[in-house]
Amino acid sequence: MLRIHGSAKSRASRTLWMAKELGLTYEHVDLLPRSALTKTPAYLALNPNARVPTIEDDGLVLYESMAINLYLAKKHGKLYPTNPRDEALTLQWSFWETDRLDRQLVNYSNHSTGLPEAERKPAIAEANWAEIVPAMDVLEAALSKSQWLAGDAFSVADLNVAGALYRGLFLDLTRWPSVASWLGRCWDRPAAKEVRAMRE
Numbered sequence: 001m002l003r004i005h006g007s008a009k010s011r012a013s014r015t016l017w018m019a020k021e022l023g024l025t026y027e028h029v030d031l032l033p034r035s036a037l038t039k040t041p042a043y044l045a046l047n048p049n050a051r052v053p054t055i056e057d058d059g060l061v062l063y064e065s066m067a068i069n070l071y072l073a074k075k076h077g078k079l080y081p082t083n084p085r086d087e088a089l090t091l092q093w094s095f096w097e098t099d100r101l102d103r104q105l106v107n108y109s110n111h112s113t114g115l116p117e118a119e120r121k122p123a124i125a126e127a128n129w130a131e132i133v134p135a136m137d138v139l140e141a142a143l144s145k146s147q148w149l150a151g152d153a154f155s156v157a158d159l160n161v162a163g164a165l166y167r168g169l170f171l172d173l174t175r176w177p178s179v180a181s182w183l184g185r186c187w188d189r190p191a192a193k194e195v196r197a198m199r200e
């Protein structure tokens with residue numbers, strides 16, 4: 001049976017969202033990032049990075065949330081592109097998000113609102129926001145031409161990017177109206193709502 005390691009309050013929310021979209025039965029090991037349980041020899045044997053998420057599935061151990069979701073969607077033949085063009089776009093957007101927005105959004109959110117006030121560093125928030133704006137402009141341009149990131153329906157490409165943009169739900173998205181409506185469409189899905197309820 002699929003086992004998912006990682007709290008819904010972490011990047012494991014993307015994996016949980018995918019498992020729910022696919023209707024999979026899974027065991028959830030609710031590990032908080034940086035907790036002692038992510039540093040045990042047993043967990044480090046699964047993920048030597050001491051990070052979440054990690055999955056175990058039929059003997060396969062896999063980390064990296066984007067790779068996990070691509071694997072699960074492909075394995076179960078749902079939400080995975082059916083042609084090389086859309087598959088390439090799916091990989092493009094998944095890698096793009098990891099490079100351009102993933103840590104930037106976490107850093108911005110932590111240092112603007114998330115951390116206790118005394119620990120926030122406005123310069124870190126500002127530097128990350130300076131990277132977020134041009135990346136969101138790129139996403140806006142793509143989504144103003146097409147409802148979905150790869151093909152003509154919601155897919156793992158949208159899940160991977162929208163899942164990573166959880167913190168975007170709390171940003172002022174006025175400058176990016178197509179991103180705002182796409183993000184709403186994605187997070188309005190029943191599976192996404194379930195994960196959001198686990199997270200908040």
Ligand SMILES: N[C@@H](CCC(=O)N[C@@H](CS)C(=O)NCC(=O)O)C(=O)O
Nearest residue numbers: 010011033034051052053064065066
């Ligand atoms: N690129 C990885 C990032 C994983 C990651 O950084 N996870 C965070 C939780 S959201 C974590 O475990 N952090 C622990 C740490 O930084 O020590 C992925 O997408 O799976």
